[in-house]
Amino acid sequence: MAKHELVQRLGQLKDKQRQLNRSWNANGNKDLMEFFMEIMPKLVDAERCSIFIHDPVTDRVWLQCGTGLNEKQIVIPKTGSNVGKVIATGKHICINRREEQSPFARRVENQTGFATKNMLCVPIKSLTTKDIPGAIQVLNKKGRNKRDGFSEEDRVLLEKVALHLEMVTENIFLNQEMVDISDKLRGRIDFVEWIIKMWMGFMGVVVLASFGIIAYFTPHIIGIFQR
Numbered sequence: 001m002a003k004h005e006l007v008q009r010l011g012q013l014k015d016k017q018r019q020l021n022r023s024w025n026a027n028g029n030k031d032l033m034e035f036f037m038e039i040m041p042k043l044v045d046a047e048r049c050s051i052f053i054h055d056p057v058t059d060r061v062w063l064q065c066g067t068g069l070n071e072k073q074i075v076i077p078k079t080g081s082n083v084g085k086v087i088a089t090g091k092h093i094c095i096n097r098r099e100e101q102s103p104f105a106r107r108v109e110n111q112t113g114f115a116t117k118n119m120l121c122v123p124i125k126s127l128t129t130k131d132i133p134g135a136i137q138v139l140n141k142k143g144r145n146k147r148d149g150f151s152e153e154d155r156v157l158l159e160k161v162a163l164h165l166e167m168v169t170e171n172i173f174l175n176q177e178m179v180d181i182s183d184k185l186r187g188r189i190d191f192v193e194w195i196i197k198m199w200m201g202f203m204g205v206v207v208l209a210s211f212g213i214i215a216y217f218t219p220h221i222i223g224i225f226q227r
Helices: 003-023 026-044 084-090 103-112 150-227
Strands: 048-054 060-066 075-077 093-095 119-124 133-141
Touching: 026 048, 026 060, 026 133, 026 150, 048 084, 048 150, 060 084, 075 084, 075 103, 084 093, 084 119, 084 133, 119 150, 133 150
Parallel strands: none
Antiparallel strands: 048 060, 048 133, 060 075, 093 119, 119 133
16 A cells, blocks of 8 residues: 555544544443443343454454453454454354354363353444444353353344444544554655665765765876876
């Protein structure tokens, strides 16, 4: 991407962020997510809830907050995982049998020590674009219906929660891309400055060499004209 395109894109992202910040205090982003993460297991009778953010720079998905987990404790590839598939397609996934879990989900089990029996995951959509900046997931249905897994009613409720998280998630999503573009611009400016310094240094050597050549040959040239 050319420098002027990066500058233009950065301006567009800043405009979007200003719109979001006028509607929401950025300091409340994390608190609101953690609030929903705490109440969702009670609302759908699940053991755990997790909220994931898509990183547009690395095209990976990382954990923003989750029951019994720390931020970014889990990083998920966009391909080969159910959460990544939800973000890639914008469609929910409901798995009510353990054997339907992705191979990556089983690696996460080994990492966290938590066994997943069933799972429901819905996308968190963007307010301004067609991007899917995140996803919300609940694990292991409890109570009388634990054998049947998560229901259509659970999905509808989880999607309603996802609607409330759209603004918060997109703010984090846009911040990631803005930081990346700023770094790229800074890197290009540094590179241009390095080229200029190298060129000035090279030209300095050329000038000195030229003076050296002139100084060396001047007596010979004068001698030729004096003959």
